[in-house]
Amino acid sequence: MDIKTDLPYPKDAYVELLRCFYAGVNGDNTFEAVKKWQTEKWSATVNCSRGEVLEKAGFAQVHMVGGAIDENPADLSFIETLAYPTNPRIPGYIIMTNMNQTEAMGKIIVFYCDLVIQDGQHHEEAKDIFSSALKGVCEKHGHNLEEHAAMLTGRGLLGGIGGECGLLNFFGEQDIAFIEDIIKAVLTVYGEILEKGKNAVPRKEDYEKMYQSRARLIEWIILEDYGVKVARENGIFSEVVEAYAFPPVIRY
Numbered sequence: 001m002d003i004k005t006d007l008p009y010p011k012d013a014y015v016e017l018l019r020c021f022y023a024g025v026n027g028d029n030t031f032e033a034v035k036k037w038q039t040e041k042w043s044a045t046v047n048c049s050r051g052e053v054l055e056k057a058g059f060a061q062v063h064m065v066g067g068a069i070d071e072n073p074a075d076l077s078f079i080e081t082l083a084y085p086t087n088p089r090i091p092g093y094i095i096m097t098n099m100n101q102t103e104a105m106g107k108i109i110v111f112y113c114d115l116v117i118q119d120g121q122h123h124e125e126a127k128d129i130f131s132s133a134l135k136g137v138c139e140k141h142g143h144n145l146e147e148h149a150a151m152l153t154g155r156g157l158l159g160g161i162g163g164e165c166g167l168l169n170f171f172g173e174q175d176i177a178f179i180e181d182i183i184k185a186v187l188t189v190y191g192e193i194l195e196k197g198k199n200a201v202p203r204k205e206d207y208e209k210m211y212q213s214r215a216r217l218i219e220w221i222i223l224e225d226y227g228v229k230v231a232r233e234n235g236i237f238s239e240v241v242e243a244y245a246f247p248p249v250i251r252y
Contacts, residue, residue: 003039003041003042003043003065004063005075005101007076008173009077009097009173009179010078011180015047017184018059018079018187019031019047019059022054022083023049025051025053025054026050026052026053026054031047031048031049032049032050034046035243037237037239039235041234042062042067042234042235044236046058046059046240046244048243050248053198054084055249056084056248057081057084058083058243059082060080060081060240060245061077062076062078063076063077064076064234067234068233069100072103072104074100074101076101077098077100079096079098080227081094082094083190084214085197087197087202088118088202088207089118089121089197089200089201089206090193091115091116091163093113093114093116093186093190093193094158094162095113095186096110096111096112107172108171109172109173109176110169110171111167111179112157112166113183113186114164114167115162115165115166116158116217117162117213118161118206118209118210119206119213120213126163126193126197127164129189129192129196130163130186130190131145131166133185133186133189137181143178149164149165149167149168151169152167152168156220159218159219161216211249211250214247214250217247218246218247221245
């Protein structure tokens with residue numbers, strides 16, 4: 001039996017939401033066999049699609065019971081996805097969200113989404129489209145996007161290749177409906193970004209920059225990603241992170 005927390009978030013339905021999205025983009029026949037891991041205190045499931053539009057689109061669900069965060073006893077439920085378009089001139093994107101529960105802090109939701117810039121260009125149009133979609137959801141739910149986006153700016157997240165047009169913040173159980181609408185909005189707007197970029201013709205230098213960016217991202221994931229630090233603290237295998245989060249191809 002899989003390890004599973006009693007935490008109400010993230011919902012299992014988000015996994016199917018991601019699978020349906022990637023099936024619509026890449027095709028239902030592009031999914032690899034589902035990978036699963038389980039120990040006495042955590043379980044992990046990884047899905048991965050590899051297709052013509054998205055060279056790799058991975059998503060993971062992790063549950064941890066009786067683990068630790070910064071040496072404090074904790075339970076945690078986690079979903080994250082990263083997508084890497086085959087065309088370097090189209091940004092990728094990330095959604096990471098979890099709920100963790102500790103004795104000191106109670107239940108806390110963490111949510112992060114952003115574009116991932118592959119070719120080193122500014123992509124102002126894509127960033128504006130992305131942030132405008134988030135702003136609309138924030139206004140609907142009485143949230144301030146600028147507040148939620150402030151934690152992104154200048155922090156060098158994703159090894160400095162994040163678009164810094166998304167949001168990152170801590171939330172409570174009362175915000176679940178808001179975050180759910182944000183997730184749906186991100187998938188919708190990212191589909192629009194893919195469609196707008198489908199005719200972009202990449203140059204040799206775009207591929208060169210993409211490989212440099214992907215190499216830096218891997219370094220950041222290994223050395224700086226706080227979530228990976230928590231994974232190591234709890235013996236979650238690096239293979240889990242590699243299976244869904246690492247870029248598909250690296251060339252030096």
